[in-house]
Amino acid sequence: MGSADDRFREMFYEEARELLISLEEGLMELERRQGDRAHLDKTFRAAHSLKGAAAMVGLGAIAEFTHGIEAVLERIRTGSLAVDSDIITTLLESRDHLAAMVEGEAASSPIPGSGHLSQRLAELLTSPSTPKPPPDEPPPAAPPAHPSPSPAPVPAPPSAAKAAPRPEPTKPEPPKPAPTAPTPPPPEPVTPEPPPEPEPKAAKPKRSRRKAAGEGASKPKAPARMKGAERKSMPAEASAPDEAKPLYRIRFAPGPDVLKRGVNLLGVFDELRELGELEVRADADAVPPLDDFDPERCYLSWTCTLRTEVEPERLDDVFLFVAEDGAIGVERRLADGGFEPVETPLLKLPRGTPVSSPPTPVSAHRPPPPASSDGPPASATAPAAADGAAATNGAKRPATAAAAPTARTHGRIRVDAQQLDDLVGLAGELAVISDNLQGLREVRSAAPWGATLESLLRVSREIRDTTLDLRMVPVDELFSRFPRFVRDQADRSGKEIELRIVGQETKLDRTIIERLGDPMIHLIRNAVDHALETPEERLAAGKPRVGRITLTAGHEGDRVALKVEDDGRGLDRDRIVRKGVERGLIPPGTPADDPRVVGLIFEPGFSTRDQVSDMSGRGVGLDVVRDSVRALRGSLAVESSPGKGTAFIFRLPLTLALIDGLLIETGGGRYVVPLAQVEECVALGGIQTALSAGRPCVTVRGELVPTISLRRLFGIEGTPPARQELLLTRHSGQRVGVAVDRLSGRVQAVIQSLGEGLHGLGRFSGATILGDGSVSLILDLAALVSESRIAENNLRSTPTAGVRAETVR
Amino acid sequence: MIDLTADDAAERDRDRDRAQSYVVFRLGGEGYALEVLRVQEVLDVLAITEVPGASRCLLGVINLRGHVVPVYDLRIPFGLPVDAKPARAPSVLIVETEAGNDSEVTGLLVDRVSDVLEFSPEQVQPSPQLGLGKTTPFVRGLIRHQDAFLLVLDVDRVFSVLASINGEGV
Incomplete structure (x- = not known):
């Protein structure tokens, strides 16, 4: 145990x-x-x-x-x-x-x-x-409600809090407490009456039910009995004098395993009793003879009559722990003595059936209670019971399934994250293996298995995609921790800040979500500390008093973009330029609106403590933020306009396990380039190569684009084909071309790490196994471009303007 | 993982009196021995994908049943001449990178795997401090076998040197 x-x-x-x-x-x-x-x-x-x-x-x-x-x-x-x-x-x-x-x-x-x-x-x-509400009303209402019906409410802690309130309904009827006094008698005669009547009958169904365990035949009898019981009770209740407080009839049939879950059912009645006058009648019909009795099982169901002023929604709280697998039906008595079903958020859940017969599923669990009212449920369970060998089980399952369809759709299970990752890896391998097998379709003698091979391919790809989906979680899991954080930061800094969150339902790879927390906290803290002004400053600048931070998530092509945006003072470009020139990162005289300027804040150690002034302290450790985003195969961009605010934009892959790639060839080697890094491919055949500032460049639609030759970078000898291809990528805001021998198509690649020994090789972000079983390395174009720039710079004694600023790595 | 290692160590202790098995292979004209416990399997090289920019020791990566595994050529750290056109296809030993951890393996290229032999601990003599050239640091003992010496490979040492070469990188 x-x-x-x-x-x-x-x-x-x-x-x-x-x-x-x-x-x-x-x-x-x-x-x-x-x-x-x-x-x-x-x-x-x-x-x-x-x-x-x-x-x-x-x-x-x-x-x-x-x-x-x-x-x-x-x-x-x-x-x-x-x-x-x-x-x-x-x-x-x-x-x-x-x-x-x-x-x-x-x-x-x-x-x-x-x-x-x-x-x-x-x-x-x-x-x-x-x-x-006037405070004097609730108290008088509460006391009279309690003393009359049987046991006084247990002075349990919650009662104090619960009894006191009860404002809205009370309001119109402060004098009502008095008429309530006579209330107790009516329910009393009502309830005692029915039990004796059904008792003798109940004995029979009980016995027949035992047989029914094998044949499922007892159903018809049970309903008859219950109907009788109801009819008995209803007129009696109707005969009661008109009450001020609404009367509810609650049928409560807990799930058979409720006791195993450790729920104290008496607590349910205690809580009900705190709500008003309560009469409870237990239905013990389902209790089997001792031989068949399972002491850990709940055989009882109850019919409660509750006279209360509280809103029926309050019942949700009472039944919170038993609603899941139990059946609860609530009806309100109408003026004409009939009952109408009441729906509450929770109690609505188990109701699969239309509103007309809400109490029916109540009893769905055990054969006896289901009988309670009209035909539909009985007829539904009966056939089910008939076809099952074990009638009890057969009847129970379909009934619960029908009773809780809505609950089922929310069904979730927790799984071990590591196992899930393993599963994703295996599913990826399976897809690759089945890809490999597809070669067999061209083998004549394997022709009979053509269709099977095709199914294998389809199924294995579906498995891969489905398991990948399992890794996806809504960004909300990340964003939901920030409201609190912003509130605390605002309290601490004495600023007034409103946090807006947009698109929190966007889904992202679980690993990405986990690793984005710190970078985002970093940016938000920066925004609070440095970007957003004090309320006074804001008012003076003609802005709303309350500063705003907006977190946005959304899709952007096959990537997800997360934006951390503030409406603060914006980056101080002049200061960044001064600092950049000081550190030799940009040439003197660079205009403040040069697009490279904002990029400087990502320079390692660019913003040092002396810079954290009241004017601009942005950039504290932003290189760390950017590196962590890069490690997730994402990018980080910044947009800022003076006085209006700053936005940091993370662009991230949907998943880390899989990339859409372009298969390229160079010097006999095949490589995968993440499609996300390629903006465009152009044929390099007839284009004239020129030299600009000592670097090879080509003109693409009038724009001069510096190019890198993969052959040269990889030290591959021999002459390149006459017609090379140029992959256009964007690096630090500038277009750069990477020349490769040939494009051989698109692939979806399951990424594998290259292993610890090769981490130094930034140019490859991993490896993947192609359909033919060969290993192909995944190129990281951004790292390649950085690498080649560094190499060039080492060759050159005087850095050209702008070059260093781009070699941020 | 730690437990496994401990188990292995315990096993090794127990084996101290008994014979231990070694994979015997040839590389650049010398015979080597490597504890069989560390070797997962021996493969014939099929397709190796080169990794441009990696150190010369790294021959490339291979697909070992869906896993990407690096393969190193020991000739370079050992200072042996690299035979550009070997007479026969070389073999790859798939070796556990850490003793007892079978999830991470590294491939080592050798000329030929000739045998799996048992030697008792007494047969392993301490290696000379000198005389083996660049190979010296990687040899932790000698075994006399058929009128020649087998060099007992200190594979952990090999891996740590390979890692540092890679760290210097490119």
Whole structure:
């Protein structure tokens, strides 16, 4: 059992981490979306789920501390506490402490709850600030609701927070509490009555059901019984005097494995009871004879009558932990005594059927409850049961499947990242192997397997593409940590900053997402520290008081572009020029609007501490940022206009495992050039080669383009073919041509590392195995161009203007 | 990984009394021996993809069942003349780059693999400090065999030197 406990703990940690993230996101947004009820609910639910999950695995300290946060959220939710920045800060700090507690547990060095924070949370609970509803209403409403029905609400911690509120519905009916007093009697006679009646009948279905385990024949009987029970109860309820508070009928059939998951079902009823007057009737029909009884299985289902003023959405919280595999149907009693189904965000989920018969799936789990009402579910389960050898299982599965189709589509599993990467690699190899086999199709004697070979090719490519897709995650995973970061940075710097995020659903390779965090943090911190002005400065400059940082993600061809943009003061070009000249990176007299100027900020060590003035401190370690982007086969560009702002643009491949490449030949060797690096290919046949500043150049549509010969760079002897091809690439904003012997087509290449020994060779970013089984090296054009420039510069004593600036490596 | 290495070491300890197997190969007219534990397989060279700009020791990379593996020519660090037109196709030893780690391998080009032989530890004599020319640092012992000496290759040393040559690069 110990291992099972560990497993549950592990699951808890993972779940907790996710919940903590949504809690943080929720809190961050709370300030801006004050009136957004759904958002608030979502945030609350994150805290609530976390509390429940922690309690479930026996982490009492975490549950207790979470409860403090939950209670404050609850208070905000009921409108008795207005959100302000201080509250959010307290909640965020508490969340951080909570995260530390969770990680502490995960690392087996538990951290206690923070008394200081708990106290601040408690103060928020008792603080009098009550913006919306008059405070006197809820209290009177609450007490009368409780005492009348059976057991008084357990004075559990949440009750304090929950009982107090209840603002909106109460408002119109402050005097109602009084009429509520007579309420208790009606439900009482109602519920006791039905049980005795069905009892004798219930015995029969029970027995027949046992047989049904083999034949699935008991279905028709069960419905009959249940219908009777309902009819019994309904008139009784209808006869009750008109109540002020709405009456709900809740059918609750937890999943059979609910007990194994460690859910305390009594807690559900306790929570319901806190909402209003509650009558519960258990349906024990499904309990099998002792011989067949599985003690770890939940055979019971319940019908509850709840008289409450709270909105039905509140029921979601109650059933949060059991809705997943259980069936819950909520109906509201209408004026005419009939019932209409109620939909809430959560309870809507399991409903696969149209609104007309919402309570039906309620009972889907075990044969007996399904019987509860109309035909459809019964008829649906019956055939299913009939065809299955084991009727119970047969009936159960299709029913659940039908009941929770929406839930199914959200089904996710966690997998080990390393295994996933291995799988991607293997899938790539499989695709290559099947490519290799395609050669067989030209072998006459292999003709009978032609179709098979074709299928193999198709399937293996699909496998490769699908596994590659598995590595893709939305950029949101990266972006979602920044709102908090920006907020903290803004607090720290005393600036007012708004963060906008666009396109967070764009997907990127998981590895890229993981490695982009630090570079982006770097850029954002720069933006906060140096680019954005203080509110006073901004107002003086005629800009809005609040500075803005925008994170944008989107597709750009076959790449993904991420942009970190601010509306601050922009780069100080004059200063950069001065600095550049000082360091000999650009020739004196370079105009400030020279396109090379902004590129200088990426020079290693370009911006040193003495430069971090109030005017311009951009460029601190930007070379590191750029290098990390390059390591991901991406590029980093900067755009800036004085006084308007600066934008850093990352351009990244969709995935690291695969590239679209151009297969080229030079001097007998075949190489792959990433298509993303090639802007254009032109035939070099008739074009006159000229020398410009000692460098070979060609004219392409009137533009003088410096060229590099791959043959020369690789030291290949012999005469090149009469008609070479020129790959045009862009390096530091300038077009450069790379001359190769021949283009042999496009390939999709699974990239392999060249291994540690060859990392020094920057010109090759990896290797790939071609369809014929030979290895081909992947050329990094950017590195090639840099390399050749460095080589040229070494030959030349005096650097020409601009050359050095481009050899940024 | 560490465990494996430890296991191997333990195994080697246990084998100390018993004989150990060596792959015996020829390179530039000399006979060499390399612990069989480090050798995954022996291949006949098929197609080698050259890596322009890499050090001369690196013959190129090959496709070993879907993995790209570098192949080095030991003649260069050993100061042996490179035979541009060998009489017969050379062989490649696929050697674990680190003892006990079978996921990273390196190819070493040799003239010919002749045998796998067992020698007891006593048969391995310490190597002379001099007299083997450039090969000296890569030899950790001598084994007398059929009126000649086999040079016991210190393959870890070989790899560390190759790595440093590559580091200087290009």
